[in-house]
Amino acid sequence: MRRVLKLAMTLIAIAAINVTVLNAQTRNQVRKMEYNSSYNYEVATIAVGVDGTKLIEVWGYGKKAEDATRNAKMNAVACAIFKGFPAAGGGKAAKTPPICSNSNAADEHYDYFEKFFEPGGQYLLYVNMSSDVAPKRIKMDKHYKCGIAVSIAFDELRKELEKQGIARALDAGF
Amino acid sequence: MKKLILIVVAALFSIASYSQAKKPTIMVVPSDRMCISQGYSMKFDNQGSEVVLPDYKKAFQNDASLRLVITKMSGIMADRGFPLKDLEAEMKKMEQEAAEVSMMTSKMGSMIAESPIDALKRTAKADIIMELDYEVKQQGPKQYITFNLKGLDAYTSKVVASAAGTGAPSTAAPAELLLEEAVLSYMDEFNGRLMAHFEDMFANGREVRINVMVFDGWGSDLEAEYDFDGETDELNIFIEDWMAKNTVQGRFSLSDGTANMMRFEQVRTPLFYERNGSQRAMDTKKFVTDLKKFLSDEPFMIECKVYLKGLGEAWLIVGEK
Numbered sequence: 376m377r378r379v380l381k382l383a384m385t386l387i388a389i390a391a392i393n394v395t396v397l398n399a400q401t402r403n404q405v406r407k408m409e410y411n412s413s414y415n416y417e418v419a420t421i422a423v424g425v426d427g428t429k430l431i432e433v434w435g436y437g438k439k440a441e442d443a444t445r446n447a448k449m450n451a452v453a454c455a456i457f458k459g460f461p462a463a464g465g466g467k468a469a470k471t472p473p474i475c476s477n478s479n480a481a482d483e484h485y486d487y488f489e490k491f492f493e494p495g496g497q498y499l500l501y502v503n504m505s506s507d508v509a510p511k512r513i514k515m516d517k518h519y520k521c522g523i524a525v526s527i528a529f530d531e532l533r534k535e536l537e538k539q540g541i542a543r544a545l546d547a548g549f
Numbered sequence: 550m551k552k553l554i555l556i557v558v559a560a561l562f563s564i565a566s567y568s569q570a571k572k573p574t575i576m577v578v579p580s581d582r583m584c585i586s587q588g589y590s591m592k593f594d595n596q597g598s599e600v601v602l603p604d605y606k607k608a609f610q611n612d613a614s615l616r617l618v619i620t621k622m623s624g625i626m627a628d629r630g631f632p633l634k635d636l637e638a639e640m641k642k643m644e645q646e647a648a649e650v651s652m653m654t655s656k657m658g659s660m661i662a663e664s665p666i667d668a669l670k671r672t673a674k675a676d677i678i679m680e681l682d683y684e685v686k687q688q689g690p691k692q693y694i695t696f697n698l699k700g701l702d703a704y705t706s707k708v709v710a711s712a713a714g715t716g717a718p719s720t721a722a723p724a725e726l727l728l729e730e731a732v733l734s735y736m737d738e739f740n741g742r743l744m745a746h747f748e749d750m751f752a753n754g755r756e757v758r759i760n761v762m763v764f765d766g767w768g769s770d771l772e773a774e775y776d777f778d779g780e781t782d783e784l785n786i787f788i789e790d791w792m793a794k795n796t797v798q799g800r801f802s803l804s805d806g807t808a809n810m811m812r813f814e815q816v817r818t819p820l821f822y823e824r825n826g827s828q829r830a831m832d833t834k835k836f837v838t839d840l841k842k843f844l845s846d847e848p849f850m851i852e853c854k855v856y857l858k859g860l861g862e863a864w865l866i867v868g869e870k
Contacts, residue, residue, distance in 0.1 A: 423730045423733050423734045424733070425733075426733065459741075462714075465717050466693070466714060466715045466718075467716075467717045468734050469712060469714055469735045469737075469738050470738055471737045471738070472737060472738060472741030476741075476745070476748070529737075530628065543744065543748070544629070544630055545630055545631060545740055545743065545744055545747070546572070546629065546630030546631055547747075548569060548570055548747070548751055548820075549569055549570055549571070549573075549630075
């Protein structure tokens with residue numbers, strides 16, 4: 376009887392360890408998926424930008440701080456194109472819809488965006504550093520997380536994508 | 550053979566790419582509430598009851614901030630390919646036109662023919678009205694703006710786009726700067742919704758209103774029976790059948806109907822039609838003219854008059870021209 380009980384206890388312990396390991400794997404997978412997700416932008420609107428621009432704070436990740444800053448700039452432009460910016464609290468700014476209303480634009484124009492977002496690519500034309508918020512740098516386990524304030528030349532970016540036929544112009548078809 | 554196919558495909562493509570839908574006109578109009586609360590109003594005695602109406606001319610002549618907001622909005626909309634109709638300029642043009650029509654004569658001394666309806670139609674109008682409402686409010690030493698912008702389809706009376714909110718309070722910034730900030734803040738959201746409206750229009754057709762009425766001298770009504778396509782039914786049923794056949798995905802709703810009138814709402818008309826092998830932009834007048842042609846053919850043989858109310862509304866008056 377004692378042997379049966381011992382065996383049962385061992386089996387329960389093994390099952391518990393398995394569940395914990397599986398959960399940990401799932402957590403890791405989720406973290407990886409979120410890290411690689413093209414929808415995962417950490418962005419906040421700071422205030423209404425001057426004519427045709429958007430003033431935002433955006434976060435990026437990288438092994439070095441410079442990589443994280445570069446990633447943040449890329450995220451800022453990608454967010455303007457695919458996700459839009461949220462409203463700022465306290466009535467400081469209304470939300471901004473994305474330039475591409477078509478949710479499949481990234482896949483449909485894969486080649487264009489690969490070139491657009493390559494290191495030193497055209498996306499940098501539409502990002503200007505702003506001194507409204509001091510840069511933030513957080514050292515994480517094996518990498519850095521950096522937050523910067525940037526001014527996005529939103530109207531110029533929209534016009535470029537409309538010209539390329541990627542974004543639909545308001546007067547298209549009329 | 551391959552060449553021939555290529556030519557046909559290229560021709561079809563060029564037709565498709567050059568055909569363009571009728572562009573709606575947009576005009577900014579200050580809301581009744583804003584005009585009346587700021588004293589830009591006119592009072593009328595309408596058979597004993599007092600009617601208060603906004604006085605746009607007075608508002609434009611006295612309110613500098615209104616002009617600033619409209620100019621800012623016009624710039625943004627022109628940049629997006631939609632130059633706005635200016636209400637102030639439109640009103641001046643109407644006044645000038647009315648004066649010219651009343652003065653003009655031919656060498657023989659004839660005046661320009663103008664029915665009371667023609668005179669009534671000579672008003673400033675647009676297909677989409679951007680109804681603007683804002684107020685500068687005070688909170689202790691701070692000022693803030695409440696901003697409300699509605700895009701109204703002039704024919705269906707539906708709100709096709711909107712943006713509203715309250716700005717952040719400020720002690721330092723003047724009201725004009727806060728207003729400018731509000732316009733910059735809300736216009737992208739407004740245009741995003743307007744874009745969604747246009748995308749829906751291109752996918753499901755233009756939403757219009759059509760009224761069918763009867764001239765009292767006709768001597769018949771919409772319940773008169775006819776034999777058509779092997780069926781005997783009332784005229785209003787055949788008109789409904791025509792609507793179902795000619796609207797995009799058969800989408801329309803008959804919101805009201807009697808022996809003397811039918812009111813069709815949410816009628817989705819196609820944006821294009823084919824004529825002489827090429828695609829042309831469809832408007833409500835063309836759509837209703839097709840219905841008129843249907844009724845003038847056998848077995849109905851009814852004379853009708855088409856009365857155009859704008860890009861999105863037309864009336865068909867049955868019985869006479």
